[in-house]
Amino acid sequence: MGRCIRISTKELQINEEIREQEVRVITDDGEQLGIMSSEDALKQAEERGYDLVLIAPAAKPPVCKIMDYGKYRFEMAKREKEAKKNQRIVEIKEIRLSLNIDKHDFDTKVGHAIKFLTGGDKVKVSIRFRGREMAHPENGLVIMSDFSEAVQEYGSVEKAAKLEGRQMLMFIAPKTKK
16 A cells, blocks of 8 residues: 555645645745735745744634745754653652551661652652551551651652542652752
8 A cells, every 4th residue: 555644743734735725925034925816825935944833723814824844843842851851750659657667677777768759749748547557547647747857858748638438648748949
């Protein structure tokens, strides 16, 4: 078959792909050439050695720009790459506590949470209740509030401690740097 069917793209229509009767034409330096037929606009673009690109198909009449399409695509790809480079994906790190946690173990877990929060990650703190521990969920709330107080300088509670089944969960988000 050798024929490729384009399903959908973000690409703009260029040159012969433009099927509009009349278009408003703008040059690459912003000068308005007025409203003309798409054939005349394509001739204008070819005379200047550039491409005719449909940039606003919803406008009445549609707006086309005479520009170097290859250079335009290169600039757009460069911008997208730069934007992607500046993004940071926030991960959720989990710290598990228990109802009968000792002071030193608690401090160690707080240290880990502080390290995660300063690294820009969110922290999910969980306590799993086993057996008869379910009879005293208020003890879990005390541990969670102590934990949130211990890390409040580095993060703020995003979702307060809540009992879900046999587990109590709390989410802490890092404080934004100013």
